[in-house]
Amino acid sequence: MKIWLDGGLQEPDEARVSVLDHGLTVGDGVFETLKAVDGRPFALTRHLDRLARSARGLGLPEPDLDEVRRACAAVTEANPMPLGRLRITYTGGLSPLGSDRGDAGQTLVVALGETGRRPDSTAVVTVPWTRNERGALTGLKTTSYAENVVALAHAHQRGATEALFANTVDRLCEGTGSNVFVVLDGEIHTPPVASGCLAGITRALAVEWTGAKETDLPFDVLARADEIFLTSTLRDIQAVHRVDDRELVPGPVTAKAMRLFDERAADDLDP
Numbered sequence: 001m002k003i004w005l006d007g008g009l010q011e012p013d014e015a016r017v018s019v020l021d022h023g024l025t026v027g028d029g030v031f032e033t034l035k036a037v038d039g040r041p042f043a044l045t046r047h048l049d050r051l052a053r054s055a056r057g058l059g060l061p062e063p064d065l066d067e068v069r070r071a072c073a074a075v076t077e078a079n080p081m082p083l084g085r086l087r088i089t090y091t092g093g094l095s096p097l098g099s100d101r102g103d104a105g106q107t108l109v110v111a112l113g114e115t116g117r118r119p120d121s122t123a124v125v126t127v128p129w130t131r132n133e134r135g136a137l138t139g140l141k142t143t144s145y146a147e148n149v150v151a152l153a154h155a156h157q158r159g160a161t162e163a164l165f166a167n168t169v170d171r172l173c174e175g176t177g178s179n180v181f182v183v184l185d186g187e188i189h190t191p192p193v194a195s196g197c198l199a200g201i202t203r204a205l206a207v208e209w210t211g212a213k214e215t216d217l218p219f220d221v222l223a224r225a226d227e228i229f230l231t232s233t234l235r236d237i238q239a240v241h242r243v244d245d246r247e248l249v250p251g252p253v254t255a256k257a258m259r260l261f262d263e264r265a266a267d268d269l270d271p
Contacts, residue, residue, distance in 0.1 A: 002079060022095040028099075035085070043201050058137075125154070139198060148177060179203035202237070
């Protein structure tokens with residue numbers, strides 16, 4: 001495997017980031033995860049736009065997106081595989097210990113790992129913790145991910161692959177690394193970004209391609225929705241067959257959305 005680090009490809013055992021990098025010491029960084037199909041990243045333009053928005057929101061200088069594109073191309077070419085997880089990480093770089101940033105410049109890492117297609121359906125659980133829809137990092141895809149690590153471990157302990165959060169006012173928000181959609185009386189709904197959820201790339205495409213409505217939803221909608229599905233870069237659209245102890249049968253609306261997404265995504269790798 002070859003990894004891009006600060007200007008060029010390196011061998012994994014030679015690629016080194018300082019232990020004083022602000023991304024390590026305080027989680028001061030942003031990232032994107034893309035699906036790479038036969039060496040071609042999916043929705044790269046949308047992901048780079050969000051990377052730049054997240055950097056601005058965190059107060060970091062915007063990354064050189066031309067360099068990021070070159071890095072993605074170099075990494076996918078150097079690591080051929082049918083389906084990969086392409087990870088772009090951009091941090092505050094070498095800094096003093098503490099929250100103040102240094103002036104040594106930012107760190108850019110691009111890496112690729114092989115993955116497989118997800119199952120058509122999955123189990124999820126709800127968690128007792130909340131998303132803060134008014135927080136400083138709300139809507140930004142940052143490397144401050146420990147909250148998600150804890151919630152996802154909670155899900156795995158209960159035989160699920162994802163954990164779903166309410167926000168501080170008990171409205172449906174999102175998963176640790178996914179957006180959530182519900183079907184009510186044949187119509188598809190998903191929480192608005194005002195709920196505190198990340199504006200997911202796959203979420204946006206699913207809304208555009210299926211006509212889903214952005215709706216402020218109570219958290220207990222999960223107990224009565226006819227169908228539920230998740231969206232994310234590596235899940236695409238994935239049906240939910242269990243929420244906590246509630247069993248669901250993946251239904252026709254979700255099946256149609258899955259087919260439509262697969263067809264549209266195959267037609268255009270950078271929609």
